[in-house]
Amino acid sequence: KSGFVALIGRPNVGKSTLMNKFLGQKLAIMSEKPQTTRNKINGVLTGENYQVIFLDTPGIHKPKHKLGEYMVQVAYNALKEVDLILFLVEATEQEVGTGDRYILEQLQEIKTPVILVINKIDLVQKDAILPLIDAYTARKQFAEVVPVSAITGANLQALLDNILKYL
Ligand code: GDP
Ligand code: MG
Numbered sequence: 001k002s003g004f005v006a007l008i009g010r011p012n013v014g015k016s017t018l019m020n021k022f023l024g025q026k027l028a029i030m031s032e033k034p035q036t037t038r039n040k041i042n043g044v045l046t047g048e049n050y051q052v053i054f055l056d057t058p059g060i061h062k063p064k065h066k067l068g069e070y071m072v073q074v075a076y077n078a079l080k081e082v083d084l085i086l087f088l089v090e091a092t093e094q095e096v097g098t099g100d101r102y103i104l105e106q107l108q109e110i111k112t113p114v115i116l117v118i119n120k121i122d123l124v125q126k127d128a129i130l131p132l133i134d135a136y137t138a139r140k141q142f143a144e145v146v147p148v149s150a151i152t153g154a155n156l157q158a159l160l161d162n163i164l165k166y167l
Contacts, residue, residue: 002051003167006079007042009088010099014119018088018150019043019054022160050164055082076106084143084166085114089136091124091147096135104139113143113166117159122149 007015023043045052055078079085087107089100096104107114116136118129133145144162148155 001049001164001167002053003083004053004055004081005084005086005163005167006055006082007086007088008079008103009086009117010097010103013088013090014150015056015088018086018117018119018148018156019056021150021153021156022052022054045160050167052160052163052167072106076110079107079110079112082112084163085110085112086117086163087114087142088117088119089132091118091120091129091132093132095132096139100136101139104136107140114140115144115146115159115162115166116142118145118147119150121147121154122152 007019009015019042022045042054042056045054085107087103093100116133118132121129129147136142137145143166146155146159146162148159150156
């Protein structure tokens with residue numbers, strides 16, 4: 001099994017931390033060179049019978065200027081071509097904020113399956129995320145909803161198992 005997985009979400013939700021935790025030492029393959037392709041490959045997770053290619057998809061936030069609009073368009077087109085999207089949000093959120101509502105709007109037109117990843121569960125009580133899950137799933141149908149902690153590694157194996165279902 002092999003496929004492309006895009007990570008999206010507001011700044012600071014933990015996209016880099018999640019990828020680092022998955023890739024561990026393999027992060028060394030990360031390129032420091034500016035990428036000319038429209039998707040920046042952040043790392044490849046290789047197992048015995050799978051390969052997950054993680055992509056950073058910058059610019060899927062609300063554009064502030066013309067160049068920003070172009071970047072959003074580029075990121076948007078990239079999302080149509082990947083096998084799976086991981087949409088990260090924070091467990092500590094009380095409601096779906098404007099930044100996340102904007103991302104959800106962008107996702108409405110895209111047929112690529114999306115896994116809602118509720119990150120930073122180490123910061124909240126177990127049941128505290130239930131209203132948040134309700135709020136998100138009321139706005140969009142997700143392929144899966146997986147709570148994790150990128151920092152502690154909690155539930156990351158379950159996330160990987162879910163990712164592999166869609167590759
Ligand atoms: P990005 O902007 O989405 O790439 O977010 P980063 O990976 O840079 O993380 C932003 C901040 O959130 C950093 O200070 C991380 O240490 C912290 N962070 C990321 N994941 C977790 C988590 O699961 N739990 C906690 N408590 N903090 C986290
Ligand atoms: Mg980052």
